[in-house]
Amino acid sequence: MSKFMTLNLKQKLTDFLKTVFPETKFELLLFLLFLIVYGILGTAIALNYRIIFDDRIPWDAYFSFDNRAIVMTGGGFERHPLANYFFNWIREFAFLFSDGKKDETFRLVLAWCSNFVVSLSLIQIYKYLKNIITLPKKISLLILFFFAFFTTPILLSFTPETYTYTLFFLALFNYYVALKLRKEEKIPATALALAAVSIGGLTITNIVKVYIPVLFEKNIFRNWRKFGNLVLRVLISISVFVLLFLYRLDFKFLNFLNKSGAQYEKFSTPKVTPIWDMIASWFFGGNMLFSSFALRDYHNQKGFQYKALFMDVYSSWVSYVFVAAVLILVLWGFVKNFKNKFVQILMISFLVDIMIHCVLKFGLHTSYIYGGHFIFVVPLLLGWLFYGYKDSPKTLSFLFFTVSILFFYLIINNVFRMTEFFNFLEMYYR
Secondary structure, three states, X not given: OHHHHHHHHHHHHHHHHHHHOOOOHHHXXXXXXXXXXXXXXXXXXXXXXXXXXXXXXXXXXXXXXXXXXXXXXXXXXXXXXXXXXXXXXXXXHHHHHHOOOOOHHHHHHHHHHHHHHHHHHHHHHHHHHHHHOOOOHHHHHHHHHHHHXXXXXXXXXXXXXXXXXXXXXXXXXXXXXXXXXXXXXXXXHHHHHHHHHHHHHHOHHHHHHHHOHHHHOOOOOXXXXXXXXXXXXXXXXXXXXXXXXXXXXXXXXXXXXXXXHHHHHHHOOOOOOOHHHHHHHHHHHHHOOOOOEEEEEEEOOOOOEEEEEEEOOOOOHHHHHHHHHHHXXXXXHHHHOOOOHHHHHHHHHHHHHHHHHHHOOOOHHHHHHHHHHOOOHHHHHHHHHHHHOOOOHHHHHHHHHHHHHHHHHHHHHHHHHHHHHHHHHHHHOO
């Protein structure tokens, strides 16, 4: 019996490693490519500029990221309930190389941790396109590199933030549950608990997305035993999450409710910018296509003055056309594959963020930083769009040409904007 259990554990560990990390030589090559390219970018920023981590700057140095606050404390417990445990490990890991100093070596390790995780996230996207949607390599690579040039992967590749790791955990979880559902297997309670702690622990609103896939398990609403088992698995995972969270709060749950209300008031206050433009330029567009930048004067409440960089709304009609074209393709992919449970899981997950940011307007004015929560849905739904026309060569050619044109514009725009970002660093963060 013990020998059987040992073999079973070894098999599960092997399957886990194959799921998380590159499985083939080509996937390893892709991973190393992203690691090198993003690594060059992150290394240059970490060694030459202090923007990734400056102990004097608590928040908002660039695009409203809270690097120092996240690295040092994990962020506020009301939004990031278990992030302190996670970032304690990352911070201590960086200190191992910097001898406890918050210097350029410290920044470099933080940047490379982000680089490693974002590169792994892209491998998860590729595996989904290849193994779940079963797209040809040519199409999978076009979609993958298209996504790799999005604003979100570029920024998160050197940014020590919760969104960086959320992107990876959500991409991995969606690939994992797709593998399970394709085999018509149930999602284990252990996997749900781990997902709740990692995904919901980094940002509490994302915990809803952990339980969306279980609704699509086979005959889950037709068999009362299966439904009862589902409820048990969900309750176990929620219990693990809640106990860890309450332990962090020292079991003072009212603190969470009071703080959450204050946070909602703070981050949902209407801004001067029209709502439609915030949605187009920041929620949808800002996570794909850089806009122009705006500078603001900030201070750390202790007398230190610094410049902060934010995204402005789009100033060119071409950018709005780009965003509209991508959204049309995404919605087209959803409608074309409406009855596909994998597509429904992705779209429901996407709708959670649309509800939070676009309807409730929480953080809509800086929604370009939340891309790690949802922007990975775009390449996956594009993949399902191509899948829907796998037997229509003319439509496939049209789609391939369209995405190629969008990709070309994306490269030109985002590379140009990154040069502006470096000019900002050169002026204020040497």
